[in-house]
Amino acid sequence: MFTNKDYYHVPGLRPDLEALQRNVNLVKELGLIGADTDVKKYFRPEHSGRGNQAPEIDRAAFRIEGPLDATKKHRIWAQGATDQVGHRNYLAQLLPHMKALHRSGLRASSSRP
Amino acid sequence: MTPSVTTVHALSEFRFSRAVVRGAIQAEREGYDVFFMNHFQDVGLYDARASVKIPVLGLGEANLAPCLHHGPQARPARDQSGLHPTHNEQIVRYGLQQRVAGIRAITANISDYMEAFASPAKKTELQAVFRPRGRRLIDDGADVIVPTGGIPMMLFGEESNANVDGAPIVNGVTVVIKAAEMAVKLAQLGVPVISRIPQSGFALPSAQTLDEFSAARLTSPI
Numbered sequence: 001m002f003t004n005k006d007y008y009h010v011p012g013l014r015p016d017l018e019a020l021q022r023n024v025n026l027v028k029e030l031g032l033i034g035a036d037t038d039v040k041k042y043f044r045p046e047h048s049g050r051g052n053q054a055p056e057i058d059r060a061a062f063r064i065e066g067p068l069d070a071t072k073k074h075r076i077w078a079q080g081a082t083d084q085v086g087h088r089n090y091l092a093q094l095l096p097h098m099k100a101l102h103r104s105g106l107r108a109s110s111s112r113p
Numbered sequence: 114m115t116p117s118v119t120t121v122h123a124l125s126e127f128r129f130s131r132a133v134v135r136g137a138i139q140a141e142r143e144g145y146d147v148f149f150m151n152h153f154q155d156v157g158l159y160d161a162r163a164s165v166k167i168p169v170l171g172l173g174e175a176n177l178a179p180c181l182h183h184g185p186q187a188r189p190a191r192d193q194s195g196l197h198p199t200h201n202e203q204i205v206r207y208g209l210q211q212r213v214a215g216i217r218a219i220t221a222n223i224s225d226y227m228e229a230f231a232s233p234a235k236k237t238e239l240q241a242v243f244r245p246r247g248r249r250l251i252d253d254g255a256d257v258i259v260p261t262g263g264i265p266m267m268l269f270g271e272e273s274n275a276n277v278d279g280a281p282i283v284n285g286v287t288v289v290i291k292a293a294e295m296a297v298k299l300a301q302l303g304v305p306v307i308s309r310i311p312q313s314g315f316a317l318p319s320a321q322t323l324d325e326f327s328a329a330r331l332t333s334p335i
Contacts, residue, residue, distance in 0.1 A: 074297045076290065077140035080151040080263065081129045083117030086223070089230035090264050094151075094286065097267065101290045 130157025137161035147293045153261045163315045168296035175292040176285035247277030258282045
């Protein structure tokens with residue numbers, strides 16, 4: 001079982017440029033390399049998230065993280081032909097049942113009295 | 114929908130179908146990820162599905178096909194015989210003629226059901242009506258009992274492992290919600306949940322088509 005306490009990577013495999021920069025700085029401090037290195041200069045722009053278009057890596061991460069992230073919310077619209085007065089006994093059981101099944105966001109639409 | 118549907122008739126179903134399409138369009142515009150109708154007849158289902166990009170599901174369609182996983186023969190149990198033609202149309206539309214052998218009506222009206230949700234004694238009384246129908250369906254070859262509506266589903270199928278002599282009674286409300294969640298997740302994975310090619314009947318409308326539908330009103334009383 002892997003947890004965040006194990007060897008950790010950012011969800012979605014996005015590169016953590018700040019952490020990488022700290023590592024490179026440490027290597028320079030230890031004298032293994034002679035010059036400062038700005039890692040952002042070596043990161044491919046199409047992967048950096050700059051500009052108006054969503055970066056490819058973010059689109060990929062969305063597809064991976066979406067179904068795996070239990071806290072990610074999506075909203076369901078449920079429409080019935082019931083009315084709130086004539087079917088109130090039914091709705092009193094139906095609506096809690098629906099909301100217990102789908103906690104993150106469910107709108108149940110019925111008729112006005 | 115105002116006034117609400119209080120009668121069993123094709124006109125009422127037609128009126129609700131328009132509300133379904135409008136609801137699906139509104140749901141998409143308000144940022145919902147998926148729309149479903151909790152109405153077994155699935156009226157307006159295909160029209161709504163063709164109107165919006167988000168997945169659109171119906172209680173009937175979402176239940177009839179998956180129920181075949183439980184057994185080779187599924188039998189809808191209907192509470193009002195006036196809807197038999199609608200259910201027969203559904204069976205043909207979904208290509209289930211070989212799998213759904215028939216439909217059987219239950220003698221109960223809507224007020225009986227509403228009372229049963231509040232009164233255990235009345236619920237027991239209705240179950241005494243429902244179970245013999247279920248046994249007859251089993252004798253006719255059914256393996257699964259599908260109550261054809263959210264109301265009988267919640268009354269007869271809400272309890273865990275609800276069954277008639279071992280044949281599951283499906284609570285389709287649970288099924289359609291989980292089907293809706295799956296549709297969202299498939300879309301997030303990039304799996305197409307609906308074909309939009311013209312011959313599918315689900316090609317998306319132009320902005321003009323949507324505007325004309327949204328603006329349409331009855332201009333004079335019938």
